[in-house]
Amino acid sequence: MENARMNPPMRRRTPAALVGAEPGPAHTIDFDGRPVPALPGQSIAAALWADGVLAWRTTRVGGRPRGAFCGIGACFDCLAVVDGRPNQRTCLVPAEPGTVVTTQEGNGRADLAV
Numbered sequence: 855m856e857n858a859r860m861n862p863p864m865r866r867r868t869p870a871a872l873v874g875a876e877p878g879p880a881h882t883i884d885f886d887g888r889p890v891p892a893l894p895g896q897s898i899a900a901a902l903w904a905d906g907v908l909a910w911r912t913t914r915v916g917g918r919p920r921g922a923f924c925g926i927g928a929c930f931d932c933l934a935v936v937d938g939r940p941n942q943r944t945c946l947v948p949a950e951p952g953t954v955v956t957t958q959e960g961n962g963r964a965d966l967a968v
């Protein structure tokens with residue numbers, strides 16, 4: 855006799871599948887000049903992660919790669935330039951159709967110089 859608990863069916867377990875979400879059709883954002891798929895309601899960080907991008911910022915000292923860490927807006931590791939505005943926490947910014955995201959190097963203030 856087959857035991858269902860010992861042999862669960864192989865399914866892809868995604869966050870959307872786990873909660874039974876039925877998001878609308880995907881759109882794209884632009885990341886460093888290439889299209890990245892995003893779902894309605896997804897944050898930029900989530901869209902980048904889902905596309906396999908793990909780092910989109912470098913540290914001020916040492917230039918070490920950083921991406922999302924806390925995912926709730928507390929650590930500031932996920933900063934990027936969004937639609938020309940540096941220091942945006944991508945875990946809090948929705949990935950809207952056509953959003954342009956570029957890798958941020960250091961403190962991202964070079965573009966703010968007057």
Ligand code: FES
Pocket residue numbers: 921922923924925926927928929930931932933943944945946
């Ligand atoms: S991942 Fe920590 S602030 Fe965005």
